[in-house]
Amino acid sequence: MIVVTIRLRPYYLYAIFRQLGTGDEPVEDNNLPHLTRQLIDSGFADEIQLVQTFCDCCRNCPRMVPDEAGSLWGEGYRCVSTDTRKRLIEVENQMRSILYDLEMRFGDRMRADALLRRAAERRPYHYAHIPEWQDAYERGVKRFVELTGLTVTVPDDLLAEREHYFRPKPNA
Numbered sequence: 141m142i143v144v145t146i147r148l149r150p151y152y153l154y155a156i157f158r159q160l161g162t163g164d165e166p167v168e169d170n171n172l173p174h175l176t177r178q179l180i181d182s183g184f185a186d187e188i189q190l191v192q193t194f195c196d197c198c199r200n201c202p203r204m205v206p207d208e209a210g211s212l213w214g215e216g217y218r219c220v221s222t223d224t225r226k227r228l229i230e231v232e233n234q235m236r237s238i239l240y241d242l243e244m245r246f247g248d249r250m251r252a253d254a255l256l257r258r259a260a261e262r263r264p265y266h267y268a269h270i271p272e273w274q275d276a277y278e279r280g281v282k283r284f285v286e287l288t289g290l291t292v293t294v295p296d297d298l299l300a301e302r303e304h305y306f307r308p309k310p311n312a
Contacts (some may be wrong), residue, residue: 147196153256156280157276167276169202171201188252192212192213204219204220261293
């Protein structure tokens with residue numbers, strides 16, 4: 141079997157779970173649905189490299205527009221979802237926060253099943269601020285478990301130490 145390396149920015153790990161949770165309905169208008177299918181087809185044996193640059197999800201993304209000046213993520217293009225300095229800083233902070241929780245750095249690589257398992261165990265409520273995304277994420281984690289046979293276990297002390305990981309009460 142040929143192992144492929146998929147290059148992703150860290151937050152796309154959680155988008156993969158959302159995609160798994162919605163089935164064939166795309167959750168992003170980029171290459172994410174194709175990459176998720178590729179991971180399923182490989183039995184999650186492909187490798188994922190965490191990058192700070194344009195990644196494999198950017199392929200065919202309508203938010204990536206030509207720009208001679210380029211951007212922080214690469215030459216010749218910019219992403220309109222990070223057109224403001226404030227939004228770019230938010231995205232960069234989110235990526236670094238995820239790397240911190242995963243105990244990884246930009247450039248690190250890991251087999252997809254192991255990395256996705258680690259991601260789900262370390263950030264169980266990644267989308268708590270958007271309930272419908274969180275629901276899709278949780279369904280995706282369950283589907284990942286079904287597809288891989290791996291167990292995803294969230295340490296009790298993780299939730300005790302990180303208040304923002306407590307699941308919000310509906311309509312609270």
